[in-house]
Amino acid sequence: MRRLVLLAPAVVLLAGCSATIVTGTAAPSPPSASTAAGAGSLPPDPQPGATEDCPYLGSEFVAESNGQHVSKVRVSADQPHPACFFYRPDGKIQLTVRVYVGDAKTATALVNKAAPLDSSNPASDPSGWKGGYLSSDDGAVYAVAKGSVAVIASTNQKQSVKARTVVKKAIAALKL
Structure with a gap:
């Protein structure tokens, strides 16, 4: 498709x-x-870097929301809003949260890249945010933008509600 x-x-x-x-x-x-x-060049996908706490989400919250124990958290080098990578005990990534703050067109393009308009369901939670969500055999993604901010969560779980729960918590924790 x-x-x-x-x-x-x-x-x-x-x-x-x-x-x-x-x-x-x-x-x-x-x-x-x-x-x-239709936007300028998108920023590259974030890569896991230092092992440290996520500034938006606690490991316990992620474990409860995603249904898997968190064995390690790594963050990207992106500042002041690093992406967070949550690992499960077998060393594989279970959940990733990316926060982008910058240009509104780029924020929208990042959301559309993560949850393409043609293949995802519309998302509008929390209120005032817009984007999409989709599920596949590999997991789910929930991606929304508001103005110049985008928040995208990808999980290895098939239920998009888990990614949505994480995105809403990350948005609430952002200090913009």
């Missing part, structure tokens, strides 16, 4: 071109998130 949607603009563009014979089997590359979003 996503590939079809990403290729739709290319098909429309090519429809106006004359026929050209192309040999080979190269697959077209999808447009970058920044191109698709």
Whole structure:
């Protein structure tokens, strides 16, 4: 579904071109998130860094909300709003929370990248925030933006309500 949607603009563009014979089997590359979003270049995905507490969420809250014991928390180098990575006992990431504060178009583009409009359900919780949520076999994501702020949670659990609970708590803890 996503590939079809990403290729739709290319098909429309090519429809106006004359026929050209192309040999080979190269697959077209999808447009970058920044191109698709119409915004400038998106910031790179945060990477786990130092082992320390998350400034928005406590490990106990995450364990209760996500239903798994938290064995370690790492934060990205992004300042003043690092992303938080919560690990389960087997060393795999169970939940990630990303906070972006900056340009409103970039905030919206990050939310649309995490929960694409064409494949996610609309989200509007907490009040005044807008975005989307979706679930898959790999887990769930809940992503919302308000003005120049975006908050995105990804969980290894299939229930998006878990990611939503975490996003709402992170938003409440933000000191903007």
